[in-house]
Amino acid sequence: EADIYQTPRYLVIGTGKKITLECSQTMGHDKMYWYQQDPGMELHLIHYSYGVNSTEKGDLSSESTVSRIRTEHFPLTLESARPSHTSQYLCASRSRGEAFFGQGTRLTVV
Amino acid sequence: QKEVEQNSGPLSVPEGAIASLNCTYSDRGSQSFFWYRQYSGKSPELIMSIYSNGDKEDGRFTAQLNKASQYVSLLIRDSQPSDSATYLCAVREGSSGYSTLTFGKGTMLLVSP
Numbered sequence: 001e002a003d004i005y006q007t008p009r010y011l012v013i014g015t016g017k018k019i020t021l022e023c024s025q026t027m028g029h030d031k032m033y034w035y036q037q038d039p040g041m042e043l044h045l046i047h048y049s050y051g052v053n054s055t056e057k058g059d060l061s062s063e064s065t066v067s068r069i070r071t072e073h074f075p076l077t078l079e080s081a082r083p084s085h086t087s088q089y090l091c092a093s094r095s096r097g098e099a100f101f102g103q104g105t106r107l108t109v110v
Numbered sequence: 111q112k113e114v115e116q117n118s119g120p121l122s123v124p125e126g127a128i129a130s131l132n133c134t135y136s137d138r139g140s141q142s143f144f145w146y147r148q149y150s151g152k153s154p155e156l157i158m159s160i161y162s163n164g165d166k167e168d169g170r171f172t173a174q175l176n177k178a179s180q181y182v183s184l185l186i187r188d189s190q191p192s193d194s195a196t197y198l199c200a201v202r203e204g205s206s207g208y209s210t211l212t213f214g215k216g217t218m219l220l221v222s223p
Contacts, residue, residue: 033211039151042214050208094211096209098142
């Protein structure tokens with residue numbers, strides 16, 4: 001059973017607001033990932049981390065930032081939300097094998 | 111650029127038929143291969159993993175790997191309407207602590223009653 005949690009599950013926020021999407025895992029995995037996915041579309045990797053104090057940008061350019069101060073925690077921050085940020089954000093973690101996904105955060109920027 | 115290719119579909123099969131989903135990958139050094147199922151609006155869930163050439167069976171699911179052809183497939187026997195989802199192929203490249211996991215774009219499967 002995967003133990004990776006994302007909060008909030010749903011978020012509606014106004015343009016220009018700063019938001020942080022939380023992701024935590026209790027499996028001790030070193031690698032963590034953030035994906036952005038629009039309905040019916042492919043996963044886009046926006047950030048990843050190989051471990052504490054490691055963060056890398058993914059394939060899709062994103063205006064978000066991430067931090068990895070603790071192994072279990074990988075938050076994603078949008079300094080100024082825009083309607084174009086409306087999407088589903090999925091967090092995942094893995095050790096050497098398969099990745100486990102959180103339930104996702106559906107973000108709507110109005 | 112390491113690539114994982116899947117036919118986007120939709121693949122339509124009648125209930126009870128065998129659904130065959132295919133995936134090719136570009137990196138010959140790839141070590142591990144995974145199939146995920148994603149229902150609409152949900153997050154991907156792991157259904158199969160395969161690490162060596164040949165077949166691996168789990169219930170109605172069979173994963174097939176051919177490293178020489180850089181090809182991995184998923185067979186779903188006795189397809190059910192509840193199998194209708196998008197199936198993602200994922201490939202792990204490298205064996206070090208810096209290994210990457212690359213996802214294909216997914217194949218949508220529709221099983222009609």
